[in-house]
Amino acid sequence: MGSRTSGRLTDYSGVKNSNGTGGTSGVDRCGQSFDCSLEDVAQCDYFTMHGTVPPVGTELTLVLERRIFAVAPDGLKVGAVPTAYNYIAGCIKAGHSYVGAVTASGSTPMPFVSAVFTPK
């Protein structure tokens, strides 16, 4: 009777269970792919240099330069990753790296770029 999670304290550090209890979920969010719409695209190097946004499929990498930026193969910043993903800064400093690709982009009514990123 009752739920499998309320019979006793289960959230002990170091305990690994397969039923969703224990000390870890087994998922490291640094190792997760994510997609987002980039911010400040119109102010970033790529748009100011080229006057346009990178096309769908353009390869991207992530760098930590004050904020987390998506960078095109030519080294130009395409846009900033939303602050909800600020945890990626810690991941990058811990040695994780990310590659990505533009999944949608356009210049009207204002420049926009959406992208997906995955850990290398």
Added chain:
Amino acid sequence: MSASSATPILVVGEIIVDFTVARPGAECKLRLGGIVHAARGLWACGISYSVAAVCPRYIVDQAQRFLAAHGCNEFVWLGEVKGSPNVIVIGDATEVSDQGYEDLLREEKSVEFQEVGDALNSFSEVLIFPGKFHLSKITKFLSATARVSFDIAYDTEDFSSIECFAGRVGAVAISTSSPLFARVGAVDIDPMIEVATALGAEVFLLKENRGGSRLFDLRTHEVESVPAILSATANSVGVGDVYSAVMVGFRERGWKEAAWRGARAATSYAVTTYPDDFREDVRRELALSLEEMQDLGGTMLPWHARPSFHIYLAAPDFSYVDKPEVDRAVEALQYHNFTVRRPIKENGELPRGSSPSVLRAMFAKDTALLEECSVIFAVPLERDPGTLVEMGIAMASKKTVITFDPRRENNNTMVAGGSAAYSDDLDICINGLFIEISKLWMASR
């Protein structure tokens, strides 16, 4: 990196059993709460700590065992809770609106202090989370030279209860979800600042939920704004406790840096209920310098700035419609101190079959109200034409639209693509609202 001091902090307060009820997609969760939240934060940051716990007899052994496994140097059973199991049932763990705490048998609860001798006398840094006990009775257990900080979010009627610590107060922390804040600081924060200053406190921390936090240095009168990092909330219970504890734990780096580190640890605590995941996340966050954290930014929207950004509610808000999702959204917006403008409440509800001229007059009034507002929060329950037209008008006039589509009846390119945030999850929509109004607030400064 961990706090530089090896001297343990003493954390004083109640140990609670937190039970979060199951919801669709989320199982129930049983955890030790109260000061154990603070303890998890200190453990994750590698900060040395001990606890003086007030709790029922039945939980003492389990709490002691749990804390020993999570870095606690010394466990002192300071007081026995009688008449209550100290179990809190939590309805909404994401704090989209009021969390709906149910503190079982709270009116029957009393505390009987134990004989602890001078067990607490050696601690020079103390953090107290007030509970159902008289703070004045704690003073005799502590060294007269100990610096004492308080998180007065709950169980504090007014500041007079901590006056007995005047002159040796480090930090006073409070949350905007606190009943004391609602009574004393919700309209104007100055009275709280004045009282904290009179106590001789070094800093006053106001935790403003999804809008970040502000640290008032009462000695220099500087105000440090620490933004929130908004992502999907797993469980917000105890997040504020982690903030306060980690901030006090890092006090030797200066209160400003300590507040930033407390905030980041709290953010990590909100996204997982697994202690090892939390610690790993915190370990990476601690590798960032203060400057790096500041540069990364986040969402800043002070409590007291929110009412000036009026939010137009686009929804079938009619008296004859069964609309629990709309009511929940309104409750959440008001909980976060936003001004919700409800056209149907303000301009009236027309009977079916009203004449075209009456309909036109109402259309004009509603669109004028929409024009006055900064942001549109839409809750289309079905394929509601009125709501969709209001959203379209707002999008055409470049106003920000946040769409909470609880029944997923409108997952359409124009609806989702035209909304700054679109989801059937109110938590995500409230986050989106904070992010967008934060941008408006920043631009208005």
